[in-house]
Amino acid sequence: MSGSGDEEAPGRQAIRKLAPGRLVIASHNPGKVREIEALLGPYGIQPVSAAALDLPEPEETGTTFVANAELKALQAADLSGLPALADDSGLCVDALNGDPGIYSARWAGPGKDFAVAMRRVEDAIAAKGPDASRDAHFVCALALAWPDGHVEWFEGRVDGTLVWPPRGDRGFGYDPLFVPLGHDISFGEMDPEAKHAMSHRARAFAQLVAAVL
Numbered sequence: 643m644s645g646s647g648d649e650e651a652p653g654r655q656a657i658r659k660l661a662p663g664r665l666v667i668a669s670h671n672p673g674k675v676r677e678i679e680a681l682l683g684p685y686g687i688q689p690v691s692a693a694a695l696d697l698p699e700p701e702e703t704g705t706t707f708v709a710n711a712e713l714k715a716l717q718a719a720d721l722s723g724l725p726a727l728a729d730d731s732g733l734c735v736d737a738l739n740g741d742p743g744i745y746s747a748r749w750a751g752p753g754k755d756f757a758v759a760m761r762r763v764e765d766a767i768a769a770k771g772p773d774a775s776r777d778a779h780f781v782c783a784l785a786l787a788w789p790d791g792h793v794e795w796f797e798g799r800v801d802g803t804l805v806w807p808p809r810g811d812r813g814f815g816y817d818p819l820f821v822p823l824g825h826d827i828s829f830g831e832m833d834p835e836a837k838h839a840m841s842h843r844a845r846a847f848a849q850l851v852a853a854v855l
């Protein structure tokens with residue numbers, strides 16, 4: 643941090659008090675929780691997941707990634723009495739006007755079956771014809787909320803193209819479909835460290851670190 647003598651923002655003071663304290667990761671997605679724990683690793687914060695605290699999964703009624711991240715973070719902070727970090731993310735496909743977007747989890751159905759969701763994406767692109775664009779991007783909105791209702795949010799994005807059939811069994815969700823720009827392997831084939839070097843989540847996280855940690 644640069645400068646001296648300036649008053650720290652309330653959020654900054656709060657997160658400083660966290661270390662080595664606790665932060666709720668307000669997500670019920672084990673793949674995301676794993677990635678966020680890895681990203682938090684260097685900062686001496688002890689994360690606890692919403693699932694470990696038995697927090698309910700809120701209905702995602704927002705119409706944007708940020709709105710959904712915010713409602714998940716606020717609910718977890720309110721119920722736990724701890725600061726909470728939520729992630730709302732998804733795959734946006736150009737040929738599908740940005741779908742599945744904020745509905746990315748819902749395209750996998752109640753069984754959260756991403757083989758089904760990836761097939762749905764592929765079928766929808768194929769229905770647009772052989773010349774349909776295969777360009778896509780992942781978006782991640784992170785919201786950091788405190789029990790007093792203070793909330794800050796950050797967004798990251800990574801561009802790429804979609805392959806078929808799915809490639810690799812690393813990562814989670816739509817990772818096997820997505821080849822980031824400038825690379826020739828999918829997120830599903832990549833080392834977690836390589837994904838963290840460029841992912842939408844890592845980019846949103848870098849902004850959070852710059853602003854808050």
Ligand SMILES: O=P(O)(O)OP(=O)(O)OP(=O)(O)OC[C@H]1O[C@@H](n2cnc3c(O)ncnc32)[C@H](O)[C@@H]1O
Nearest residue numbers: 669670671729730731732733746747814815816817
């Ligand atoms: O809401 P929480 O409890 O955090 O878990 P979720 O799985 O429902 O998460 P979202 O509502 O944010 O839905 C986003 C979906 O987009 C997909 N997604 C997000 N980030 C991804 C990534 O890095 N790689 C692959 N798929 C991703 C993933 O399948 C998620 O289920």
Ligand SMILES: [Mg+2]
Nearest residue numbers: 670702730747
């Ligand atoms: Mg969700």
